[in-house]
Amino acid sequence: MDEEKNNLDLLIIKWFKxxxxxxxxxxxxxxxxxxxxxxxxxKKLKENFAITNYHIIAxxxxxxxxxxxxxxxxxxxxxxKNIAIFNEISRGKRFLYIPSNHSFYxxxxxxxxxxxxQSSQDIKxxxxxxxxxxxxxxxxxxxxxxxxxxxxxxxKYRIKxxxxxxxxxxxxxxxxxxTTYKNQPSSTYHALFENDINLLDSRRILTSRLATIxxxxxxxxINANTTKIGRYFHDTSGNRSKVFSPKGDDVMLPDLNNKSxxxxxxxxxxxxxxxxxxxxxxxxxxxxxxxxxxLISEVTGLSIENVKxxxx
Numbered sequence: 001m002d003e004e005k006n007n008l009d010l011l012i013i014k015w016f017k018x019x020x021x022x023x024x025x026x027x028x029x030x031x032x033x034x035x036x037x038x039x040x041x042x043k044k045l046k047e048n049f050a051i052t053n054y055h056i057i058a059x060x061x062x063x064x065x066x067x068x069x070x071x072x073x074x075x076x077x078x079x080x081k082n083i084a085i086f087n088e089i090s091r092g093k094r095f096l097y098i099p100s101n102h103s104f105y106x107x108x109x110x111x112x113x114x115x116x117x118q119s120s121q122d123i124k125x126x127x128x129x130x131x132x133x134x135x136x137x138x139x140x141x142x143x144x145x146x147x148x149x150x151x152x153x154x155x156k157y158r159i160k161x162x163x164x165x166x167x168x169x170x171x172x173x174x175x176x177x178x179t180t181y182k183n184q185p186s187s188t189y190h191a192l193f194e195n196d197i198n199l200l201d202s203r204r205i206l207t208s209r210l211a212t213i214x215x216x217x218x219x220x221x222i223n224a225n226t227t228k229i230g231r232y233f234h235d236t237s238g239n240r241s242k243v244f245s246p247k248g249d250d251v252m253l254p255d256l257n258n259k260s261x262x263x264x265x266x267x268x269x270x271x272x273x274x275x276x277x278x279x280x281x282x283x284x285x286x287x288x289x290x291x292x293x294x295l296i297s298e299v300t301g302l303s304i305e306n307v308k309x310x311x312x
Contacts, residue, residue, distance in 0.1 A: 008133055009111070010123040012104060015096055016112035017120060019070050022053055028062075028088075029072045030095040030135065032164060033105060038074060044108045059084050066091075075164065085135070085165055089220045094136035097161065131157050140211075140218040141236040144266065148201040155193055158217040166222075174222040179209035180261065199263075206233070208241045208262040239264045 018024045031037070038056055045054070054070040062084050065071050073095070085095065098104050104111055125133060128146050131154050143151060162171045172189060176182045181192055196210035208230065215229045216222050234240050241262040 004132055007123060007125065008098070008102070010120060011096055011125070011133055012098065012111050013116055013120040014123065017117045019054060019112075020049065020051065020117070022070065024069045026069060026093045027134075028093060028095050030059075030085075030097045031072065031074045031105075032098065032100040033074055033076075037105065041072070041108065045112075048109070048112055048114070062088055086220045086222065089135060089137050092137065094134050096133060097135055097164070128154075131161075135161055135220075137220055138218045140215040140232065143214050143218060144200070144206065148197055151197050151200075152194055155213070155217060156190065162217075162222070171222065175213055175216055176209075177223075178226045179212050180259075181209055181213075200266075204266040205244065206237075206264045206266055208264070211241075211264065233264055237264050237266060239266070239268070 012029075015024060015027065015029055018027075031041075042056060054072060055065055055068055056072045056074065057065060058076050059073050062071070062073055089095070110116055127142075128150050130136065130138075143154065146154060159168070159171065159175070162168075166174075169186065172186050176184075176189065181189060184192060193210065193213065196207045199205050199207065200210065208226070211233050212224075212226055212229050215232060216224050230241060241264050243260050244263050245260045
């Protein structure tokens with residue numbers, strides 16, 4: 001936790017250093033504070049910088065600043081459900097979020113006075129750890145390459161951060177909408193997610209319900225429909241979801257009563273396999289004397305059994 005705090009401190013300092021050179025590139029500083037903080041922040045900025053290339057605004061006005069890069073955005077009304085941020089993230093913007101309990105709010109000067117900026121070191125955050133610091137859109141399929149623990153951590157962090165913008169129960173209801181998680185008590189959601197993550201980790205089987213959760217969290221499209229999500233995972237994995245039976249497929253998910261479920265088998269790319277089989281069939285139809293089943297298998301990367309099925 002100390003490392004995360006130190007990294008966030010450095011990222012905040014880097015943001016203000018980039019402010020001087022006007023190079024923040026769509027990264028918006030997101031503050032979770034009361035309205036009274038704005039005046040203090042403006043005062044400190046004027047004392048430390050001889051520049052005016054920044055804008056301090058409420059999140060509700062963010063859509064008015066599409067052409068500006070140095071934006072400090074405030075969540076002033078914590079009770080309000082702020083959909084604005086989701087729209088901006090879907091357009092490619094990212095937010096460096098500073099929690100309300102961070103020392104930045106009590107000691108602003110230490111983050112952007114000249115000495116801090118001059119002595120600060122550059123910092124690079126690994127892609128699979130950016131969720132700890134940024135609210136930003138990422139590719140859902142990239143999450144499938146995370147380790148088990150990283151994926152669990154991502155889900156917990158992202159749900160927690162979404163709770164800043166939307167009521168947490170409202171967020172969870174949207175996340176599980178139109179999935180079999182929906183009929184379960186909300187207190188068990190994390191355990192259910194982890195069960196499906198275990199299946200993904202151990203068998204490379206991605207349940208459709210977990211795919212839905214990952215897509216909505218990664219893209220911030222909390223209302224994304226399952227048809228769109230299914231199309232995305234079909235296109236990226238090359239597979240259609242199919243029904244798995246706990247008995248027939250030796251898959252156990254006790255917290256969902258061992259019922260059959262839909263999932264993607266990531267161990268094989270069905271679209272690629274179909275193309276390979278089609279190539280094998282065409283090669284066989286050429287009737288080339290030296291082109292036997294073994295050679296077709298070598299050329300296409302198919303097993304001899306698959307070549308036989310494709311050509312006879």
